Amino acid sequence: MFHTFKNACLAAAVAAFPLAAQAAGLGPLIDPAALDAAIAEQDPIVLDIRGGTFVEGHIPGALSAPYGEFRGPSDNPGSLVPQDRMTEVLRGLGITTDRPVVVVHQGRDQTDFGAAARVYWTLKSSGVSDLAILNGGMNAWLKAGLRVQKGAPEPVTPSDITVNYSHEWLATREDIKDIVDGKTSAELVDARPESFWKGETKHAAAAKPGTLPQSKYFTHDRWFASDDPTLIKPDLIRKLAAENGFEQGDKLVSFCNTGHWAATNWFALSEVAGIDGVKLYPESMVGWSQSGYEMANVPGLFQNMLNKITGKY
Numbered sequence: 001m002f003h004t005f006k007n008a009c010l011a012a013a014v015a016a017f018p019l020a021a022q023a024a025g026l027g028p029l030i031d032p033a034a035l036d037a038a039i040a041e042q043d044p045i046v047l048d049i050r051g052g053t054f055v056e057g058h059i060p061g062a063l064s065a066p067y068g069e070f071r072g073p074s075d076n077p078g079s080l081v082p083q084d085r086m087t088e089v090l091r092g093l094g095i096t097t098d099r100p101v102v103v104v105h106q107g108r109d110q111t112d113f114g115a116a117a118r119v120y121w122t123l124k125s126s127g128v129s130d131l132a133i134l135n136g137g138m139n140a141w142l143k144a145g146l147r148v149q150k151g152a153p154e155p156v157t158p159s160d161i162t163v164n165y166s167h168e169w170l171a172t173r174e175d176i177k178d179i180v181d182g183k184t185s186a187e188l189v190d191a192r193p194e195s196f197w198k199g200e201t202k203h204a205a206a207a208k209p210g211t212l213p214q215s216k217y218f219t220h221d222r223w224f225a226s227d228d229p230t231l232i233k234p235d236l237i238r239k240l241a242a243e244n245g246f247e248q249g250d251k252l253v254s255f256c257n258t259g260h261w262a263a264t265n266w267f268a269l270s271e272v273a274g275i276d277g278v279k280l281y282p283e284s285m286v287g288w289s290q291s292g293y294e295m296a297n298v299p300g301l302f303q304n305m306l307n308k309i310t311g312k313y
Contacts, residue, residue, distance in 0.1 A: 026100050027132030028120075028271035029232055032144040035059075035102055035134055044100035044130075047093070049119055050138065059104060059141060060149040063093050063156060067105075067115045070122050071258075075205055076290065078258030078283040080165065086126060087163040094156035095123070100130040107137020107230045110221040110264070117263035120271075121280055125170060126163045133267070136230050169270065171253045171279040173291060179253070180213050180294065186251035186279075188215035191261040196285075199297040203257035205286045210295035212255065212288065218244065220261035223268045234272050241273040248275055255281040255288075 026038055038044055039061065046059050051066035058064070069089050072079030081089070095101060101123060105116040116133045123131055134141065142148070171186075178184045190211050195201045197217040202209035211217075222240060225233045246252065246269055254269070256262035259282035270278035281288075289295060 025130035025132070026102060027130065028267065029135045029234065030102060030132040031135055032141045032146055035132075035141075036144075036146050038100070038102070042100055044102050044132075045093070045095060046102050046104060047095075047119070048104045048138070049115055050104070050106050053106070054153070055151055057142075057148040057150050058138070058153075060147050062104065062149075062153065064153045065089070065093055065119075067119065070119050072283070076258075076283055076287050077205065078260065078286060080170075080282050081122070083163045083165060086122070087161065090123075090126060090161050090163060091158045092156075094159050095128060096159045096161055097127040097129060100132070101128055102132045102134055104134045104141075105137040107134075107139035110224050110229055111261065112137065113224075113230070113232065114220060114260040114262075114264045117267040118260055121169060121263050121266060125165045125168075127161070127166070133232075135232055136228075139230060168277070169266070169279055171255075171281040173281075173283065173287060173293075175279075176212065176253070176255075176281055176288065177293060186253050188212045189252055189254050189265060190215045190217040191220040191254055191256040191265040192217065192285075193219055196257065199295075202289075203286050206257065207289040208295060210289070210297045211285065213294055213296040215255075215296065218265060220256070220264040223264065223272075232268070232272070237268045237272045241269060241275070246273065246275060250275060252278045253281055254278065255284040257285050259284045 026044060046062035047065050048054050048058050048062040049065055049067045054064040070081060071077045072081065103116045103119050105112050120131050120133055179186045179188060190197045194217060197211045199209040199211065223232055223237050225231045252269060252275065254262040254265040259280060262280055262284055266278055266280040269275050
C-alpha cells in the first residue's frame with residue numbers, strides 16, 4: 001500500500017480543502033435531489049453513458065452517450081480517442097465548453113464509477129468547464145424515487161465544439177518514459193489491485209504482466225463508503241489523501257490497465273481533494289506493455305534487493 005505518511009498537520013490541511021463544487025458550477029459530485037433541481041434551474045446536459053439500458057429508463061431529457069464512444073480499440077482500450085473523432089461525438093451530443101454536463105453511470109460498484117470518471121476526464125480535457133458526476137449513478141436516482149423516462153433520447157441541435165485535448169491532466173507514453181528515465185520527476189500511482197501491481201496477473205490485452213518502474217499502488221476502490229460501495233465520500237477522500245501523503249504541489253500520475261480505474265484515482269485527487277496538476281496516463285499498462293519499454297515485476301525487485309543484501313550478487 002502507499003505508505004508515504006506525513007505529520008498530523010497535513011491531515012488538517014487536506015481536510016480543509018474545498019470541493020470544486022464550492023468554487024463554481026455543479027461538480028464534481030452531485031446527488032440526485034440536487035441534480036433534479038439543477039435540471040429545472042440550470043438546464044445541464046445529462047449524459048447517460050450506460051448504453052443499451054438507456055431506453056429501459058433514464059433521467060428525463062438525458063442524452064445517451066455509451067461509454068464505448070470514449071474508449072480506444074479493443075487491443076488498447078485506454079488510448080485516447082482521436083481529437084477529430086471526439087469532436088464528432090461531442091458535436092452530435094450538442095456539448096459546448098460552457099454548458100454544464102452531468103455524467104450518469106449505472107452505479108453498480110466502484111469499477112462502474114471508473115467509467116463516469118474517465119468520461120468526466122475526457123470532457124474536461126476537451127475544454128468543458130462545468131462538470132459533475134451523479135454520485136451513486138442511475139441506481140441512486142431510482143432509489144430516490146425521482147422521475148424516469150423511457151425510450152430513445154430526444155434529438156439535439158449539434159454544437160460547433162472543436163476538441164483539442166489539454167495536456168494539463170494528461171500524461172503521454174513519452175511523459176512516462178521521461179519519468180522512468182529520471183528526466184522528469186513525478187509519483188507514479190498504480191490504481192490496480194495488488195496482484196496486478198506485483199505482476200501476478202495481467203489484463204488480457206497487455207503484452208506481459210508488471211507495473212511501471214518506481215510505482216506505488218493505491219487501489220481505486222478505497223475512496224468509497226464501506227457501507228455503500230457505490231458512493232464516493234469526499235470526507236474520506238480528504239482523510240486518505242492526508243494519511244497517504246498526497247498533497248498540494250505533488251506531481252502525481254495515475255495509471256492502471258486501461259485508464260479506467262486510474263480515472264477514479266485522478267478524479268478523487270484532482271477534483272475532490274483539489275490537488276493541482278494530477279495527471280492520468282490513459283493507455284496505462286496495456287499501452288506501456290505493448291511499447292517494449294521497461295516493465296517492473298515487484299516480487300522480482302524485492303528478490304533482487306534481498307540478493308544484494310545477502311551478497312548473492
